[in-house]
Amino acid sequence: MPQVTIDNKSVDVPHGTLIVEAAKQVGIEIPVFCYHPKLQPVGMCRMCLVEVGTPKRGKDGQIERDANGAPVIAWMPKLQTACTTVVSDGMMVRTDTAQVADARRAIIEFLLTSHPLDCPICDKGGECPLQNLTMAYGPGQSRFPVESKFHNEKRVPLGDLIMLDRERCIQCARCVRFQTEIADDPVLGFAARGRGLEIVTLSDPPFDSKFSGNTIDTCPVGALTSRDFRLSARVWEVRDYPSVCAHCSVGCNLWIGERDRTIKRIVPRENEAVNEIWLCDKGRFVHHFATSSERLTQPLIRRNGDLQPATWNQALDLVATRLKEIQQHDPNAVGGLAGDRASNEDLYLFQKLFRRVIGSNNLDHRVGWSAANVGADLIRLYGAGIGTNLGALAHDTTALVLGADPEEEQPVIRLRLARSARVFGATLIVANGRLTKLAKYAKQSVVYRYGGESAFLLGMVRAIIDENLENIEFIRARVANFDAFKTALAPYTVERCAELSGVNADALRNAARAFAKSPDALILYGREAMFAQQNDPAVASGIATLLLITGHVGRANNGLVALYPHNNSTGAFDFGFLPDHGLGRAQVESKGLSAREMTCGKVRALYVMACDPALTSDSLVGTQQGESVRQDGFVKPEFLVVQDLFLTETAKLADVVLPAQSFAEREGTFTNTERRVQLFRAALKPVGEAKPDWWIVAEIGKRLVSGSNLKLETWDYAHALEITEEIAASVPLYKGMTCAALAENVKLPRPRSGQGNPSGEPAQIAMGELENISSGKMWASVAESDASAKFELVWKEPSSQYSVVSNQYVLAVARSLYDGGTLASRTKIVQPRVPAPYVEINSQDAEEIGIANGARVRVSFDARVIQVSARVNGHVPPGVVLMANNLDGTAALPMGARVKIEKV
């Protein structure tokens, strides 16, 4: 490792380290503007100039030494940029000389020549690198008269979310580079040059990116500010509370900035293992639901047909009385639906109420979600190993992403997988029935025929076995039934699987080789694969088989990640919100009722927490054998209790409505899609009389157990974290996940790609460590926690059911990041981002129907007809059309249905 001496402090650093990073390791901060640890260095701002020298070598190539034996240093005649200069062995750097101080002073003076110095009215003031570095290194006075300043526009909207102040821009290009290198939406650029240079966006809509908010954080001046937060508070008046995002399942860490009992802004909280320093725009801007004027503020009871305000005691007593009446008659006549937005504490108590007090196993969370048990067992057995870091998968790791569209569903995971592939050289195999944005980074992009998922997986398995690439050692030790499996597999040659899945046989073999030969490999499977699994059990067995015969389970960067839709979907599985699974994903003997059954009149009492089945009941539609199965609207049971933030469609039908607190008002834990359990804290005072979900459940529990032989004290909780402790003590998967353990500070390395690595492979070099951060805790899968566990290969015939019929198209259903959901629809600022309903169609098919891009078309299936505009492109293969669910008029689309498309 090269040794560098900076201001007389020596340090050994990895090959390829930049001076600015080496300096940090000896505690020397070199000031920068354009340099950003996550971006490629460009040396544009010149703030980091330092004196650099290297040992002088004589003609013989030997280092020259002075009388004392110390190397003679050849100092470079001019100052060098510390952000672009890579250290070499014996290098000397001086950052504390008069020459360096002069240079810094000159750069600051230069940057400020036309800067408006309007810090008192600038959002960045108080957390502005330009302000800070001017105080630290600037001249204090300018030699340029104020009148000579150039003036530029001060309010240039870059899209709906970001405001540009052209006067404040110092042309560092951090925003442009973020959009190009990290977000990979190159929609910001420089225009013109010199003094006239400005940041522009020419995309339609302007600044068309799901990550635009990050440019506010990376901007080192006040040029880019949030249109949402703009001028609403000074940053030092905002109190930051650590929280976890309440939207998708990535579980990004964030700070809720509170002032005056409202959320002023949300900014990312650094966690290298989850979201690095990024947030998507949904996570950053969609928070207004928490402080919406539509929030429920007090309990409501239906009297004479109307919902009327009541006290908590009246409401809770009524709920307890009615539930008890119905339960005493038949416990199985009581059902519970809980949304996967609720915290682990809420879910745990809710299931405890049902399983221990009411005596019913009628629990489900899959409202507006497919009817299949998508991955409860797979994840318990083969979930990705602890320590898996999706943003730093190395060149010896292969990730198969199956049937997922993380760009829309888990945006930060898309960002991180792209980083793994582009920066660290990980191999991505992206397989789906259509092309997604992620396919761009794939070494191998596979488009199979929808319905051919299992044949695709089996084809990979067969190719691995044909080429003897299976992990024999692992199979011998841990896998049962391999020979029988092989026998069953015999008729399925790679060619046959290729035909069934619509994938080229060589593509199958290449994918199989990459997956099997890779030292580390994992599978991420998303919504489209889960929907396929619902019809085709061979998808689940295919995933398991692929992992088992290659031995890619039970270690970091190996195993399975299920890309679920919501922030606590994993928690809902963990606490057994499935008719056939109990607490801790254990299979149960006596199956309860499913969400679909509970909402069509099979229970007398229904307790609904944090979900809206009446709104989405239509989407309890699945497909079986290509025919869609639908269910008519929500049937109100005899007694309906709804506990939510808003008067939802279901709440409007309820007998009792209980106002719950949003994630910003209470604390608890969420489990993200990697099974990482993370703590979040309260930031706001409760809205009205709203109570946390767990408190409401506990109060009902107390009332139900009073007078019974069940002990009362088990329902007394002072705060949510007492429940967290109870979970840690009583749920095996969460064993030891106490608050202290979850909040434990760890050191996380911040990897960065190395340059000039002699082996030619991208290396990960640490840029120091991130200290005093809790990264949450993942629970261990069986493959990881039990080294002696044996796994059985299960043979399931693959199917290929969505064959193409002439004049009909297979409907693929996607999700749009911004849609008409309960939370997003209550945030005005993102409404322009919600797309109008559309159908994506292949250009070849469009030509046959005679439609052009943007044309209105009529999509019909079953008894439904929807008019939408057509997007003609090459993202969907011929014979397939794609629509996004839950936009205006497109709720409850049945995946895989056959649809007709006609020109309007």
Add this chain to the structure above:
Amino acid sequence: MLSDNAKSEIQKLLTKYPNPRSAVMPALHLAQREVGWLPDEVIQEIADLVGMSKTEVNSVATFYTMYARARPGAHTLLFCADLPCALRGAEDLLARLERKLGCRAGETTADGKITLHKAECLGGCNHAPVMLIDGVEHVQDLTDEKLDEIVKRLRES
């Protein structure tokens, strides 16, 4: 907006570079030769052809001064603003020319006839001050009278 011929020429250009993005500059030149300038539609077409975003192509087209992002007049005047011409009174002449045309350097006359640009050395220092008309006609030893004549001629053409 680009002709099929221009598009196929650009397609050919793409094959000349290891990375097709590298063809953006010759593609812009080609488009400008055909269309006369680079309107938004052309920027979009080139972006699609070379696989860049519209914003990125715009950055290139605005960085280099010889790409025209604004519709030029029927005639373009490049007026040398370099040292030898300046020593022979070019600054004063340029100011007069601007008054005659009613527009500043970098702008186009209201009637859309003439666009005036400052230029660096036009290679005629021994006959300074010099000006280039429409990229082909080199006028030398400029005087106020000569400018009057030229402006009159171009306005009437």
